[in-house]
Amino acid sequence: SIAKMGEKEKKYDRQLRLWGDHGQQVLERARICLINVTATSTEILKNLILPGVGSFLILDGGRISGEDAGNNFFLDPSAIGQLKAKVATELLLELNPDVKGDYTEEDLNQLLDRNPQFFQCFTVIIASSLDVVTHKKLAALLWKHNIPLVTCYSYGFIGYMRIIVREHCVVESHPDNAHEDLRLLDPFPELVEYIDSIDLEKMDKKQHSHVPYLVILYKFLQAWKNEHGGQAPKNWKEKKLFKEKVLQGVRINEHGMQEDEENFEEASKQVNTALVESKIPENLQQIFNDAKCCNISENSTNFWILANGLKQFVQNNDKSSLPLRGSLPDMFSDSESYVKLQNIYKTKAKQDIDLLTSYIRDFGAVNGRLSDQEIKRFCRNASFLQVVRSRSLSEEYENASQSILDGLISEGDSDAIWYVMLRCVEQFYTNFSRYPGVKADDIDIDVTRLKNCVQELTRSWGVPGLVEAMSDDYVQEICRVGAAEIHSVASYMGGVAAQEVIKLITAQYVPIVGVYIYNGLKSTSVSLNV
Amino acid sequence: MEVDDCDDGARWSGRWNHLQKILERNGPFVHPDFEPSPDILDFMLNSCKVLVVGAGGLGCELLKDLSLMGLRHIHVIDMDTIDLSNLNRQFLFRQCDIGKPKAEVAASFINKRVKGSKTFSHFCRIQDHDSSFYKQFHIVVCGLDSIVARRWINGMLISLLEYDEDGNLDPSSLIPLVDGGTEGFKGNARVILPGMNACMDCTLDLYPPQVNFPMCTIAHTPRQPEHCIEYVKIFQWEKEKPFGDIAIDGDDPDHIKWICKAASTRADEYGIQGVNYRLTQGVIKRIIPAVASTNAVIAAACANEVFKLATSCSIPLNNYMVFNDTNGVYTYTFEAERNEQCLACNNTPRNLSFKPDALLREVVDFLCQDNSLQMKSPGLTTTIEGLNKTLYMKNIPSLEAATRPNLSKSLKDLGIVDGQEVIVADVTTPNSLRFKIKFNDDVTSS
Numbered sequence: 001s002i003a004k005m006g007e008k009e010k011k012y013d014r015q016l017r018l019w020g021d022h023g024q025q026v027l028e029r030a031r032i033c034l035i036n037v038t039a040t041s042t043e044i045l046k047n048l049i050l051p052g053v054g055s056f057l058i059l060d061g062g063r064i065s066g067e068d069a070g071n072n073f074f075l076d077p078s079a080i081g082q083l084k085a086k087v088a089t090e091l092l093l094e095l096n097p098d099v100k101g102d103y104t105e106e107d108l109n110q111l112l113d114r115n116p117q118f119f120q121c122f123t124v125i126i127a128s129s130l131d132v133v134t135h136k137k138l139a140a141l142l143w144k145h146n147i148p149l150v151t152c153y154s155y156g157f158i159g160y161m162r163i164i165v166r167e168h169c170v171v172e173s174h175p176d177n178a179h180e181d182l183r184l185l186d187p188f189p190e191l192v193e194y195i196d197s198i199d200l201e202k203m204d205k206k207q208h209s210h211v212p213y214l215v216i217l218y219k220f221l222q223a224w225k226n227e228h229g230g231q232a233p234k235n236w237k238e239k240k241l242f243k244e245k246v247l248q249g250v251r252i253n254e255h256g257m258q259e260d261e262e263n264f265e266e267a268s269k270q271v272n273t274a275l276v277e278s279k280i281p282e283n284l285q286q287i288f289n290d291a292k293c294c295n296i297s298e299n300s301t302n303f304w305i306l307a308n309g310l311k312q313f314v315q316n317n318d319k320s321s322l323p324l325r326g327s328l329p330d331m332f333s334d335s336e337s338y339v340k341l342q343n344i345y346k347t348k349a350k351q352d353i354d355l356l357t358s359y360i361r362d363f364g365a366v367n368g369r370l371s372d373q374e375i376k377r378f379c380r381n382a383s384f385l386q387v388v389r390s391r392s393l394s395e396e397y398e399n400a401s402q403s404i405l406d407g408l409i410s411e412g413d414s415d416a417i418w419y420v421m422l423r424c425v426e427q428f429y430t431n432f433s434r435y436p437g438v439k440a441d442d443i444d445i446d447v448t449r450l451k452n453c454v455q456e457l458t459r460s461w462g463v464p465g466l467v468e469a470m471s472d473d474y475v476q477e478i479c480r481v482g483a484a485e486i487h488s489v490a491s492y493m494g495g496v497a498a499q500e501v502i503k504l505i506t507a508q509y510v511p512i513v514g515v516y517i518y519n520g521l522k523s524t525s526v527s528l529n530v
Numbered sequence: 531m532e533v534d535d536c537d538d539g540a541r542w543s544g545r546w547n548h549l550q551k552i553l554e555r556n557g558p559f560v561h562p563d564f565e566p567s568p569d570i571l572d573f574m575l576n577s578c579k580v581l582v583v584g585a586g587g588l589g590c591e592l593l594k595d596l597s598l599m600g601l602r603h604i605h606v607i608d609m610d611t612i613d614l615s616n617l618n619r620q621f622l623f624r625q626c627d628i629g630k631p632k633a634e635v636a637a638s639f640i641n642k643r644v645k646g647s648k649t650f651s652h653f654c655r656i657q658d659h660d661s662s663f664y665k666q667f668h669i670v671v672c673g674l675d676s677i678v679a680r681r682w683i684n685g686m687l688i689s690l691l692e693y694d695e696d697g698n699l700d701p702s703s704l705i706p707l708v709d710g711g712t713e714g715f716k717g718n719a720r721v722i723l724p725g726m727n728a729c730m731d732c733t734l735d736l737y738p739p740q741v742n743f744p745m746c747t748i749a750h751t752p753r754q755p756e757h758c759i760e761y762v763k764i765f766q767w768e769k770e771k772p773f774g775d776i777a778i779d780g781d782d783p784d785h786i787k788w789i790c791k792a793a794s795t796r797a798d799e800y801g802i803q804g805v806n807y808r809l810t811q812g813v814i815k816r817i818i819p820a821v822a823s824t825n826a827v828i829a830a831a832c833a834n835e836v837f838k839l840a841t842s843c844s845i846p847l848n849n850y851m852v853f854n855d856t857n858g859v860y861t862y863t864f865e866a867e868r869n870e871q872c873l874a875c876n877n878t879p880r881n882l883s884f885k886p887d888a889l890l891r892e893v894v895d896f897l898c899q900d901n902s903l904q905m906k907s908p909g910l911t912t913t914i915e916g917l918n919k920t921l922y923m924k925n926i927p928s929l930e931a932a933t934r935p936n937l938s939k940s941l942k943d944l945g946i947v948d949g950q951e952v953i954v955a956d957v958t959t960p961n962s963l964r965f966k967i968k969f970n971d972d973v974t975s976s
Contacts, residue, residue, distance in 0.1 A: 009808075013615045017812065017819040018714055039598075043826065050822040051618055066544025073594050077542050077645060095621055156552070157559075157834075157844065176856055210751065330754050335800040338753040343801075440555065473558035484551040487598035488834035491591065495826030499715070499855050502823070509715070512858045520834050521559050523719070523847040525861040 008052075008098070015051050022373070023172075023506040024052065028098070030123040030505045032056040035108055035138075037084040039485050040154045041128035042074040042092065043494020048501060049095045056092075057122075060085040061105035071487050112137050120145055124501050127151045132426040139164050139393035148504045152497040155425065156481025158418045159493035159518035162530075163500055163511055164393055169303040170386040171378055172508040178384065181325035182274050184218055185232055188324070188348050194340070195219065200249075208251055209259060210334040212341055213267035217274055220246050220267075232275060239275070243268040263332045270331075278321045280314065281383050288314070290387070296363055302370055306378045307385070309360035313352070316359075323352035323379040353379045390513040396530045400461045404528050409469050415519045415526040417470060421478050424453040437479035446479045447472075477521075489520045540646030546571055549600055552843050561842040570841050574600040575646075578840050581667040582606040583656060583683055585632040587820055588673025588710050590622045591829030593636055596671075597644040599837045604640075605667070607652040607659070608633040613781065619822040656682060657960070664705070665690055669836050672709040673829060675818065677737050678906060678958050680709060681874070684722065684730035685959035688875050691725045699725055706846075708835045710828040714819040717828035720850040720866070721835050724875065727849050728866040731874035731959075735901050736866075740816075755804040758793040759813040766792050780815035789814060827853055871902065879951060879964035884941060886948075886969045890921060891937040893967075897954065905956040912952045914945045921952070941967065 009016065016024055030053050034045055037060045045056060062084050069077040074091040075084060085103035093101045111118050112134070119125060125142060127135070127149065135151065142149045148165040183191065195218045200208060221232060224242055233242040246268040251259040280288070287293055288311045292300065296308045313323060326349025328342045353376055360370070378385075391401075408416055428436050428450055436446035454475065458466040496516065503511040514530040553570045560566075580601050582592050585608035596604055610632050612623045622639040623632070637651035652659070656679055664670070664686050674680050684707060692703035707722040709730070722729050747753070748760045767778055772788050779785050790810040797805045811817065831851060838844045850866045853859075873880050884893060890910075897905045910921040921944060922936055923929035936944060946952075948969040953962045 007614065010614045012618050013808070013811075014817065014820040015618055015822075016808070017817065018821060046621060047822040047826050050621055066542050067547040069542065070545040071548045071598055073598060073643065076643075077539060077545070080542065094624070096617075097625070174856055176854075332747075333753060334751045335753055335802070338751075339801040437551075443555070476558045480551070480555045480557040482551045482555075484548040486548055486552060486837075488595055488830050488837055490830075491595050492827055492830035492834070495823040495828075495830065496855065496859055498826070499821070499823035500859070509855075510857045516859050521844050522863065523831060523834070523851045523861070524863050525859065527858055527860075 012052060019502075019506050019508050023508050026506050027502065028052055028054050030054045031121060032501070033119065033122040033125045034058045035125065035127040036060050036129050037062065037068075037072075037075070037088045038128045038153065039072040039487055039490035040152055040159075040493050040497075041126060042072055042088050043491050044126055044128075044150075044152060044497045044501070045088075045092055046074070046095060047495055047498030049092055049099045049101075051502065052096060052098050053505070054123075055100040055102075057101070058085040058089050058103040059106065059108060059111075060088075060103070061107055071485055071490065073487075108138070109134055112141060116141050119147065122147060124148045124150060124504050126497070126501065128153045132430055136393055136397070143392050150497055150501055150504070152493050154485045154489040154493055155422060156477065156484055156486070157489060157520035158422070159489050159496070159516075159520065159525075160419075160422050161493060161497050161500070161512075161516040162393075163390055163504075163513065163516075165388065165390050165504065165511075165513075166392075168388040168504060168507070168511065169301070170388065170503075170507050170510055171303065171381050173381070173384045173386050173510050174508060175384050179273060179276055180329050181322075181327075181383070182214060182276075183278065183321075183324065184214070184221060184274055185276070186278055186318070186321065187218065190344050190348055191218075194344055205251065205259065207334075209261045209263060210332070210337065211263055212331050212333040212337055213263055213270055214274070214328075214331065214341060215337070216246060216249065216264060216267040217271065220249065221275070233271075239271055243271050246271070266332050280320060280322070283387075284310075284322075284383060284385060287385055287387055298363065300363065302374065305360050305363045306356075306370070306375065308363075309356045310378070310382055312359040313356045322382040323356055324349045325380050325382075326350070326352075327380075349379070386510050388511060388513050391530065396514075401528070401530050404530060405461060405463045405466065409463065409465055415517045415522075415524055416528055417474055418517050418519060419515055419528055419530070420454070420457065420466075420470070421474050424450055424457055425478060425483075427453040427457060435483035437482035439482070443479050443482075447475055450475050450479060486520075489518065492518055492520065546600060549574075553841055559844055561838070561845050564842040570843075571600055574840060575602055577603070578669075579603045579605070579667045580836060580840075581664070581670045582673065583670065583679070584608055584673040584675075585620075585622075585636040585651075586610065586616065586673065586675070587619045587712065587822075587825035588829045588832070589632070590620045590636055591825050592671055592673050592710075592833055593622070593640045593649060594644075595830055595833030596836060597640050597647045597649070599833060601836070601840070602647050603650075604647070605650045605652060606633045606637055607654065607656060608636075609653065609655045619820055619825050621822070656686075661686065661690060661960075667705055669839055670705055670707050671832055671836055672707065673832070674709075674711070677904075681730050681734075681958040682960055683707065684724070685874055685961050687722075687724045688729065689961050706839050708832045708839070710832040712820065712824045712828050714821070715824055715854060715856045717824050717853045718851060719828050719831035719835065719847070719853070721839070721847045722849070728868045729872065729875040731902075732869035732872040733850075733866045734904055737904075739899075739901070739904055752796065752800055752802060755793070755797055755802055755806075755809055756813050758796040758800075758802060758805055759789060759810050761796055762789045762792040763814060778814060780811060786811045786814060824853070824855070827855075869902065873903070873963045873965075874959060874961075879966045881966045881968045882952075883968045883970045886942040887940045889938060889940055890944060893941070893952075894922060894937065897956075905954070905958055907957060909955045910952055911955075912946065912950060919945075925957075941969075 012024060032053055034041055034056060064075050064080050064082055064084050069075045069080055074088045076087055079087045083105055089101050089103040139149055143166055146166045150163050152161040195215050198215055233239045250261045250264045253259055287307050292304045293307045293311055296305055326346050328345050356379060357375055404416055407414060436450050437443045455467055500511045503509045512527045515528040518525045554566050554568060556566050578601055582589055582604055585606050611629055612627045612632055614628055616623055622636045627635045631653035633651035633653050637649040640649045641647045672680055672683055687705050687707050690703055692700040710719045743757055743760055748757050752758050790807050794805045835847050838846045848865050851861055851863045853861050871880055897903050897908045907924040909923040912919055920933055922933045946967055950967045952965045952967055955962050
């Protein structure tokens with residue numbers, strides 16, 4: 001009902017300003033599977049339920065222990081001994097009546113062996129505290145079906161998150177400091193025609209002091225080009241000179257004094273940001289070279305169909321210009337000139353969208369797969385497209401990333417060391433079926449055993465000097481925390497992982513690729529392309 | 531370990547296992563003062579008192595985090611009531627709580643869920659409590675969206691510092707301040723040790739003053755939908771009084787609808803597109819986007835620091851972390867430096883240079899506009915020939931009327947001499963600040 005829609009819009013108002021109604025719609029259709037209830041994993045789920053994810057299913061056959069109820073906000077101590085998944089589901093569902101949730105106590109390994117299609121209906125799968133064998137099995141299955149897996153847990157003061165996604169395409173990456181798309185250096189005919197129709201000399205005082213800086217810069221640019229063999233100001237020195245010329249354009253009144261013309265000042269300030277050459281950014285060039293962009297078929301996703309259309313657009317035009325974004329920054333101006341200029345950009349952007357649409361007629365536009373909105377959004381974001389691909393878990397384990405190893409040796413106290421330590425903890429668990437230092441009495445012997453794991457792992461990587469570069473302190477710290485999950489770290493990771501999941505669902509903003517490590521000892525963190 | 535506790539259901543085997551591993555074992559990264567012992571958890575559970583300022587997005591998270599980290603004597607203060615738009619992140623509130631005080635609902639939820647918690651709520655403004663209230667806490671955590679409120683708490687904790695005759699700080703008078711802030715996908719967490727490291731006012735330039743649209747743009751040359759909305763807010767509301775002689779209430783849908791409609795009409799006149807309800811409310815309320823995840827991250831980073839400060843189990847953040855997860859997940863941790871000029875945490879008066887014939891108005895403007903001061907409505911007093919003299923006082927209407935003519939007088943004519951001390955009071959601090967007026971003959975005053 002309409003009333004309900006209004007309520008929802010109000011409830012989600014603060015986040016709709018970040019990912020829009022269309023982002024919210026996708027979020028509300030998403031289905032999440034959460035494997036294993038821990039303080040970290042229920043915090044992730046909490047931060048997905050609050051913004052209104054569609055539904056979740058918790059998979060965990062374990063029962064609540066005293067310590068589970070001690071660090072988890074969504075396990076009730078009066079329910080100790082009951083199913084973790086059941087109690088967590090009930091308490092989490094209280095957070096948002098819009099969200100559906102359920103649980104199952106089925107065994108993960110049995111599901112993987114006997115009913116692998118169980119996982120195929122989910123948008124994203126989140127897992128916590130998996131042993132490495134199960135983790136690899138799950139990751140391999142999801143890799144095959146291109147379902148993103150987010151693994152996240154807390155270990156003492158350290159938080160770990162791994163995103164495994166075969167391919168994730170982002171149209172709306174929302175860059176923090178995007179340059180404007182003004183085309184002053186390679187103007188389109190309609191812009192030239194409009195600016196040429198303006199005569200600054202003939203303007204009265206008021207008009208002259210309200211000309212948009214875009215017009216001023218264009219006029220002075222033509223003058224400059226005439227004096228410089230058709231070249232625009234290129235380097236810092238030339239641009240400085242050009243700025244001075246622009247400032248000399250300020251009207252002189254009958255007393256020989258310069259008028260107060262804010263628009264000319266603004267023009268000179270905007271020289272560096274406004275005079276940018278159109279070119280295809282690196283990320284986009286890679287997308288154009290991608291096999292998926294070159295070979296389009298009925299089975300291609302909308303993103304690749306659009307990317308192919310974009311590539312044709314660039315090739316068939318001047319090879320360096322993308323579809324015009326069509327937005328104009330605010331600038332000092334009278335309303336009429338500004339709106340006129342704005343409409344010129346808007347109209348041209350619309351033409352570019354139509355042109356791109358004509359290139360994809362065969363696959364996308366005509367059979368209704370792509371909405372006008374989607375094509376428009378793609379064109380507006382053309383220079384910010386991102387394709388994110390992580391390595392698979394098996395690649396990570398079979399072939400350690402050289403850049404991380406190099407970094408570890410050159411930079412002894414990098415948080416990447418914690419990644420190595422957590423890999424060793426996995427090995428320790430495989431060897432002894434328990435975590436190091438869980439019992440205080442075992443700490444000393446576990447330190448020795450964990451050191452052996454470190455040696456084994458680094459030997460298998462074939463990096464001499466890595467063990468020596470690593471201080472024993474890290475082994476000591478890992479053993480003393482005894483796999484403790486403290487709530488501050490769990491909650492931090494719960495926030496980080498939930499947002500990465502939302503990025504994967506909405507295809508807005510850019511997720512990390514690989515591993516993220518949080519170090520609560522120092523309040524630092526690092527992303528590793530493992 | 532055993533904890534004396536008579537509350538029903540607050541003791542069960544294994545409850546604090548996770549924390550005990552951290553607090554009862556030694557490790558290579560602990561604070562030099564740390565001595566592992568069951569006494570630390572006992573202190574956390576039974577003695578340590580923490581104040582949480584704000585029961586909103588960060589506050590709700592902080593209450594959960596701190597309670598599960600073993601802190602049970604928490605006070606929470608907030609003057610706000612619950613709104614529907616809070617529910618996407620302030621997870622201690624439900625639909626049926628709308629309109630109730632945030633602090634009260636949050637505290638009672640925590641006390642119900644986390645057994646043994648004795649969270650105490652204060653439904654009031656921070657200024658309604660005096661130093662005797664703030665003095666009782668071991669640590670203060672702020673989860674606020676207002677810079678003025680942050681500065682006030684900062685000033686309060688600085689005013690509680692005690693020094694001996696030699697000017698040495700009495701460490702028992704120091705109350706650490708942990709502060710968090712968020713905006714969309716960005717946030718920051720910091721640890722302030724008042725009098726020891728950078729305080730809120732030392733780093734005011736990290737919070738740039740709000741930029742407003744030029745008045746002539748709003749009145750004569752609107753280009754953006756925001757300009758049209760501001761026009762209605764500033765001129766039309768006052769003139770047409772659509773709902774009688776009342777101020778705009780950003781939470782009243784009828785008010786926003788009226789403004790939206792009027793702004794649309796104005797936008798149409800100029801051919802401007804894009805005025806809609808959401809934008810109108812955003813401009814009128816100066817809405818800052820907010821999402822559950824960022825609040826969780828920043829509150830957790832703050833709670834982690836409170837835990838370290840309370841237990842010495844690790845070295846606290848020194849002293850500032852920024853977070854941004856728009857593109858990947860990015861953090862940057864650095865040491866913000868003390869500002870020797872800072873009025874809030876340095877005991878010496880700051881010099882202000884003005885020409886003798888500068889008007890008092892220029893001094894007031896400077897106090898408001900200077901990046902490192904950013905005052906809101908400063909009140910100025912001084913002593914002339916042994917008598918207290920109010921130069922200007924904005925907050926008290928009768929005094930404002932009486933002192934307004936002074937704004938147009940020069941410093942010289944007001945009897946101010948070179949080196950004169952002026953005492954300034956402002957809402958940004960509970961303390962009076964001392965300035966020295968230095969006369970110069972330069973053209974520019976600074």
